[in-house]
Each structure stands twice: as C-alpha cells, then as structure tokens.
Amino acid sequence: MTKKKTKFLFNFDKQSKVGLAFILPALVYMIIMVGYPIVYNWVLSFQDVSVFNMAQGVKRPFIGLGNYRMIFSNDVLPIALKNTFTYTIVSLFFQFVFGMLLALLFNKKFFLSKTLRGLLVISWVMPTTVTALLFKYMLSPDAGIVDSFLMMTGLIKEPVGWLLKEKTAIWGPIFANIWTGIPFNMLLLSTGLSGISEEVYESAGIDGANALQQFFKITLPLLRPAIMSVLVLGFVYTFKVFEHIFVMTAGGPVNATEVMATFSYKLSFRNYYFGQGAAVANILFLILFCVALIYLRLIRKEESM
Amino acid sequence: MKHLKNKLFIHDYHKHHVILFIVAIIASLILLFPLYWIFSSSLKSDMEIFKNPPTLFPGSISWDAYKGLLIGKESVLGTAKNSLIIALGAMSISFVVGVPAAYGISRFKIPGVKWIIMVFLVTQMLPSSLLLTPMFLNFSKLKILNTYVAPILAVTTITIPFTVMVLRPMFMSCPKELEEAAKIDGCNTITAFLRVVLPVIRPGLITVCCFGFVHGWNDLVYSLTFNTKIKLFPMTSTIYNLMNEYGVRWNWIMAYACLVVLPPTLIFIFAQKYVISGLTSGSVKG
Numbered sequence: 001m002t003k004k005k006t007k008f009l010f011n012f013d014k015q016s017k018v019g020l021a022f023i024l025p026a027l028v029y030m031i032i033m034v035g036y037p038i039v040y041n042w043v044l045s046f047q048d049v050s051v052f053n054m055a056q057g058v059k060r061p062f063i064g065l066g067n068y069r070m071i072f073s074n075d076v077l078p079i080a081l082k083n084t085f086t087y088t089i090v091s092l093f094f095q096f097v098f099g100m101l102l103a104l105l106f107n108k109k110f111f112l113s114k115t116l117r118g119l120l121v122i123s124w125v126m127p128t129t130v131t132a133l134l135f136k137y138m139l140s141p142d143a144g145i146v147d148s149f150l151m152m153t154g155l156i157k158e159p160v161g162w163l164l165k166e167k168t169a170i171w172g173p174i175f176a177n178i179w180t181g182i183p184f185n186m187l188l189l190s191t192g193l194s195g196i197s198e199e200v201y202e203s204a205g206i207d208g209a210n211a212l213q214q215f216f217k218i219t220l221p222l223l224r225p226a227i228m229s230v231l232v233l234g235f236v237y238t239f240k241v242f243e244h245i246f247v248m249t250a251g252g253p254v255n256a257t258e259v260m261a262t263f264s265y266k267l268s269f270r271n272y273y274f275g276q277g278a279a280v281a282n283i284l285f286l287i288l289f290c291v292a293l294i295y296l297r298l299i300r301k302e303e304s305m
Numbered sequence: 306m307k308h309l310k311n312k313l314f315i316h317d318y319h320k321h322h323v324i325l326f327i328v329a330i331i332a333s334l335i336l337l338f339p340l341y342w343i344f345s346s347s348l349k350s351d352m353e354i355f356k357n358p359p360t361l362f363p364g365s366i367s368w369d370a371y372k373g374l375l376i377g378k379e380s381v382l383g384t385a386k387n388s389l390i391i392a393l394g395a396m397s398i399s400f401v402v403g404v405p406a407a408y409g410i411s412r413f414k415i416p417g418v419k420w421i422i423m424v425f426l427v428t429q430m431l432p433s434s435l436l437l438t439p440m441f442l443n444f445s446k447l448k449i450l451n452t453y454v455a456p457i458l459a460v461t462t463i464t465i466p467f468t469v470m471v472l473r474p475m476f477m478s479c480p481k482e483l484e485e486a487a488k489i490d491g492c493n494t495i496t497a498f499l500r501v502v503l504p505v506i507r508p509g510l511i512t513v514c515c516f517g518f519v520h521g522w523n524d525l526v527y528s529l530t531f532n533t534k535i536k537l538f539p540m541t542s543t544i545y546n547l548m549n550e551y552g553v554r555w556n557w558i559m560a561y562a563c564l565v566v567l568p569p570t571l572i573f574i575f576a577q578k579y580v581i582s583g584l585t586s587g588s589v590k591g
Contacts, residue, residue, distance in 0.1 A: 018494055019413020023421060026406030026465055033462050034428050037439035044438060105329055110322040116333045118577050122340065125569045125580065127523035129541040130562045133548060134339055137346070137555050145342060148358035179339065184584065191585045233430075240432030243525055247545060261434040268438045269530060281435045292430050296423065 038285075041278045049274035067279040076255050077280075080263040083170060084284075087245075087259060088238040091177045095234060098178070099185025104215075106186070107193045117190070121183040128180065132247035135176035139163055163249055166256035173244040173257065181238070185230055192226025193219070225298075232295040236288055260284040347371070347560035354556040370560035381543055381561065387453070388522055388539035392568075394457035395464055395521030396514055402461070403468030403513065408498060410469065411476035412484075422473070425466040433526050436462060444531055455531035456539070460521045467520075468513040471583050475509040476502070512583035515576050519569045540565045 045067050047060040071077055106117040123131070138145050141161035150156045163172045196219065204214050220227070242261035245251060251258040251266065258266075260280060268277025346354065350367040353360060374381050410418055436459065444455050479502060487497035503510065525541040532538065538546070544561050551557050573580055 015413055016415040019409040019415045019418075022405040022409025022413070022498075023415070026402045026469065027421065029402050030424065030428060030462070030465065033458060034431065034436065037436045037443065038431075040439040040443070041435060044442070049442075102332060105325065105332065108322075108325050110325045110329070112326065113329065116329050118581065120333060120336055121577075121581060121584070122570060122573055123336065124584070125519055125573045127525070127541055127565055127569065129523070129525045129545055130343070130565050131339075133544060133558060133562060134343055136548075137559065138339065138342060140553070140555075142553070143355055143357050143359050143555070145359055152358065179336070182336065187581060187585055236430045240430075240434065242432075242434060246526070247548075261432060264434045265437065265526075265530075268441070274438050274442065278438045281432070281438060284432055285435045288430060288432060289427075292427055296426070 041281060041285075044275055044278035045282050047275050049278075051272045063275070067273075067275040070273075070276055071279050071283075076258055076263055079255055080258045080260050080280075083257060084239060084241075084259040084261075087170060087174055087177070087241065088235060091174050091181060091238050092231065092234050094178045095181035095185045096231065098182045099230070100189055102182065102186040103189035103193055104219075107190060117186070121187065123179055124181075124183045126180070128243040129247055131176050131180055132173070132244045135172060135179070136163060136248045139172050139175070164253060166253050169249050169253060169257045172248045173241070176244050176248065177238060177241065180244075181234060184237075185234065188230045188233075189223065189226055192223045196222050228298050229295070232291060232298070235291055236295075239288060239291070240284065343559050343562050343566070346555055347563050349556045351554065351556065354554070367556075370557045373557065374561055374564065381540070381564075383536070384538055384540045384543040385564070387537055388541070388565075388568075390453050391456050391460070391524065391528065391539050392518045392521035394453060395460040395524075396517035398457065398461045399464035399468045399517045400510075400514060403465045404472060404503070404510065405498075406465075407469045407472035408476050408502065411473045412481075422469075425469045429463065429466040429470065431462070433459075437526070437530055441530060451532050451534050451537060453537065456524060456527040457521065459527040459531065460524050464513075464517045464520050467516055467583075471513055471516075472506065472509050475506045479505050508579060508582070511576060512579040515572050515580055516583055519572060522568055 046062055046064060048063045048066065049060055053060050102117075102120070106113050139147070139162040141147055141159035141164065144159070146162070147156070147159040151159070160168060162168045200218055200222070201214055204218055209217065240261055241259060242265065245257055245259050245262050246265070249257040251262045261284065264277045264280035264284065266277075267273045267280060345361075345363055346359075347370055348363045348366045348368070349360070350363075350365065350369065353364055353367075409415070410422060415421075440455075440459055441450070444450050444458075449455050449458075483501050483505065484492075484494075484497045487501040488494075492500065522539075523541065524539070525545060528537075528539050528542045529545065532542070535546075540561075544558065544565055547558055547561060
C-alpha cells in the first residue's frame with residue numbers, strides 16, 4: 001500500500017505539485033484535526049478509559065468489544081436510537097412540507113416577495129442555543145405562550161407542560177428544529193424551482209393540466225435532484241442533533257428525550273466513561289456514514305448525467 | 306372589446322397577487338413570531354414576565370434586564386469578548402487555510418483530487434459528538450483545555466470544509482486567462498492568486514467569512530466541553546448557565562438572548578445576499 005502511494009507521489013508533474021502546495025495546509029490540518037480524532041475515537045472505544053487513566057503516560061487496558069457490550073446492555077440505547085430516528089423523521093417531514101409550500105409561494109413574484117423570503121432565513125442563522133432557550137420559554141407551563149394560546153382557543157383545559165412530561169417532551173426540540181430548518185428547505189427548493197422554465201408550465205396549462213397535476217407531474221419530477229439533497233442533508237444535520245435537546249431537556253425527563261449525541265456526551269463528560277461515549281459516537285457515525293454514501297452516489301449520478 | 310379584456314386580465318392579475326401577498330404576510334408573521342417574542346419578553350418587567358396568560362405587548366417597557374446585564378455587577382460584556390475572539394479566530398483560520406485549498410482543488414489537475422473533495426464533503430457532515438471525546442483527550446494532553454484555542458480549533462473542522470465547498474465552484478467559474486494575463490505582467494503563481502484571482506471572487510470570500518464568524522459565534526458544545534473556566538465562557542455557554550442560575554427570570558434570559566443574536570442578525574441583514582448564496586451553493590453543489 002505504502003509503496004504504491006510513493007510511486008503515485010512521484011508521478012506528480014509540476015502543475016499538480018503547485019496545486020498540492022495550495023491544498024497541503026488544509027489537508028494536513030484536516031488530517032490532524034479530523035482524521036486523527038476519528039481513528040483515535042475507534043481506538044478509545046476498544047479501551048477502558050476513565051478519569052483515572054486518561055492522564056498522559058498511563059496505559060489503558062484494551063477490553064475488546066467491552067464498551068460495545070456495555071452499551072448494548074444499557075437500557076438507554078434503544079430509547080436514544082428510537083428518539084434520534086423519530087426526531088429526525090418527524091422534523092424532516094414538517095420542515096420539508098412547510099419549506100416546499102413556502103418555496104412555491106415565494107417562487108411567485110409579488111410585492112415584497114424577495115424581502116419576506118430573505119427575512120425568514122434569519123431563523124437559520126440564529127444560535128441554536130438561543131432557539132432552544134426560546135422554545136423552552138414558549139413551551140413552559142407557567143407563562144409560556146403556547147399553552148396560554150391553546151387554553152385561550154379552548155383546545156386544552158390545563159397547561160400541557162410539554163417539556164416536563166415523558167410523552168410530550170420530545171416535541172419541544174422537534175418544534176424548535178422544524179422552525180430552524182424551514183428556511184433551509186425553502187431556500188434549496190427555491191433554487192431548484194427557479195431552474196424550471198415557465199414554458200414547461202405554459203405548455204402544460206395549454207394541455208389542460210390543473211395546478212395540482214402540474215405540481216405532481218412537472219414540478220416534483222424536475223425538482224428531484226434538489227429534493228434529494230435537501231432530504232439527505234436535512235437527515236444528516238438533524239440526526240446528529242445535540243444542542244436543541246441538550247439545552248431544552250438535557251435528555252430528560254428520565255431519558256425520555258435522550259438522543260445518540262446527548263447519550264454519548266453524558267457517558268463521556270458526565271459519567272467519564274470515555275470509552276463508552278466513544279463507542280456510542282461511533283454507532284452514530286456509522287449510521288450517518290451510510291447516509292453520506294448514498295448522498296455521494298446521488299451526486300455522482302447527477303454529475304455524470 | 307380587446308381593451309376591456311386586457312383590463313380584466315390586469316384586474317385578475319392584481320387580485321391574484323394581493324392574495325399571495327396576504328398569505329405570505331401571514332406565513333411570515335407566524336414564522337417570525339418567535340423572534341418578536343424574544344424581543345418583547347426582554348422588555349418586560351420582573352412582574353410582568355410572570356403574568357399568566359402572558360401579555361402580547363409589554364405593558365410598560367422596562368430596560369432593567371438590559372441594564373443589569375450590561376452595566377450591573379453581573380455585567381456580561383466580558384463574555385461578548387470571548388465570543389468575539391472565538392468567532393474571529395475560527396473565521397481567520399478557515400480563511401487562511403481554506404481559501405488556498407479551494408483554489409488548489411479547482412485550478413490544478415491533481416491526481417486523486419476527487420478523493421480530496423470527497424473528504425471535505427464528508428467532514429462537513431460529521432457529528433460533533435464524534436470528535437468531542439478524542440479531541441478532549443488530545444487537547445488535555447496538549448494542555449490547551451481552558452484556552453480559546455480549543456473551541457477555535459474545533460469549530461474550524463466544520464468551517465474549513467465549508468469554505469472549500471463554497472469557493473470551489475466560484476474559482477472554477479473564474480476565467481483561467483486572468484492568471485495567464487497576470488503572469489505575463491510579471492506575477493508568479495502566488496501573487497497572481499492574491500492580487501488577481503481573490504479580488505474577482507470577493508463575494509465568495511465575504512460569504513465564507515460570514516459563515517466562519519457565525520459558526521464560531523454560535524458554538525456551544527465545544528466551548529462547554531473544553532472550557533470550564535467561567536472567565537472563558539462565550540455568550541452561548543453563559544446563556545446556557547444563566548438558564549440554570551436565573552431559573553424562570555425569562556425577561557433576563559431573553560434580554561441576554563437578544564444580545565447573543567445581535568451579531569449574527571446584523572451580519573445576516575447586511576450580507577444577506579452572501580449568506581443566502583453560501584447556504585445554497587455550499588450545500589447543494591458540493
């Protein structure tokens with residue numbers, strides 16, 4: 001393997017050497033800052049790492065699959081997995097539907113359409129910490145606007161106390177995440193929509209297709225590449241969620257909203273089971289890696305098309 | 306007759322647009338309501354914030370929360386400095402390291418360049434949880450826990466790939482004749498890159514700077530994990546702590562939230578075009 005690589009290096013002509021010089025700092029930086037930690041994380045997940053031996057120079061016992069065995073027998077893992085998937089899929093669904101509706105709306109030209117669309121993107125640039133706190137406040141049982149509003153309309157008789165109950169708590173971060181993600185979906189779908197020429201719709205209109213038919217027969221198929229990247233990227237960004245949950249519920253009440261990211265964090269930095277924390281992160285990574293592979297294949301297909 | 310038809314058409318057209326406009330306004334009001342809610346809650350007095358049901362508009366505007374946060378003995382201005390250092394640090398490193406890399410990738414024929422691009426694309430998707438534990442142990446060995454360096458280095462693992470991915474298409478669409486002409490005028494590769502190519506892709510550079518800054522400013526998890534000294538807390542960690550400290554004094558927390566949100570919002574307002582272009586090109590084209 002190494003022999004092959006050195007041979008490979010020798011084949012570089014002058015131009016590619018210059019190019020490589022431009023890339024090299026970033027490449028070395030990423031190898032040290034990302035590549036090494038990823039490998040190190042795998043090593044850690046096979047070791048018994050605790051506060052006692054995390055210091056330099058102390059040898060850490062290799063325990064094989066011990067950490068993984070511990071995790072798989074931990075009752076929180078199935079909850080975290082289930083929550084991560086629920087959270088991701090529910091968020092993704094609503095973000096996408098609202099994002100699509102808004103993209104279709106703002107694709108039409110009317111008074112202030114550009115300004116309003118731009119304004120909505122603000123929720124995407126907001127610090128997640130603030131969004132999470134804000135939704136925590138709005139969903140709080142005392143003086144929270146959501147429960148007060150629902151009581152005013154008569155939909156509920158007493159405050160729900162969303163984040164305090166095991167059954168409803170996951171909805172808090174889901175609401176916050178939907179709100180954050182709508183503009184992202186809207187913008188990417190808008191870009192896709194603006195690439196579809198008016199003529200296609202005009203000729204469809206002449207053929208007697210109504211708005212709904214036009215949407216399902218023309219818009220959706222032509223928008224496929226944009227939809228694909230929105231969904232895959234949305235999945236990845238939502239699946240690794242940490243801040244929304246960490247700030248709003250911290251995984252509680254009683255692990256009811258634990259997701260993979262918070263589970264890993266707690267194992268490492270609350271219980272100091274660094275090896276187990278690393279193992280959970282690796283499982284999260286493997287799932288995302290599969291999704292990323294699908295995404296890369298899709299991109300390649302599109303590029304070759 | 307024809308004239309009348311035209312008129313009718315215009316009338317219809319207007320009606321259609323008025324409906325769209327109204328729908329858009331309603332949708333925007335609902336979506337932007339949480340933002341209004343931060344601001345209006347921050348102006349409520351300690352009494353009013355506990356009113357149930359909450360008042361939609363502050364009954365009397367009270368700046369107490371802001372005064373307390375900005376001047377009182379609990380002043381949080383120091384945390385703004387910490388946030389600024391982390392944001393500027395992340396921005397500078399990703400600029401200095403990322404911009405040349407994007408240029409190298411898009412301008413030179415390098416064997417295996419496709420793999421390099423893929424590495425950047427995939428690192429953008431990495432969960433922070435994956436890097437937290439190994440980075441924590443590494444940083445503790447390097448003795449850079451509880452310094453600004455730790456969160457800055459961690460944030461750049463996202464912003465450098467982002468910089469490369471956003472700038473690559475821009476460098477590619479910039480004509481090669483530029484450098485050739487510059488070289489005839491006596492530039493070498495590096496000066497041609499700095500003096501001729503970079504000015505051309507200025508919009509892209511603004512985009513990546515905005516994102517580098519905002520990512521650094523918005524980070525919570527890295528600062529929270531690597532820096533435990535309150536003196537080093539950026540605004541995000543501080544507001545997270547305030548929540549536990551102030552309990553339900555939401556007017557204070559929301560006032561603080563307004564301060565945290567201010568820089569990203571200002572950047573967004575003044576560089577909206579660049580932020581939006583970065584959002585779309587950075588994610589879709591890859």
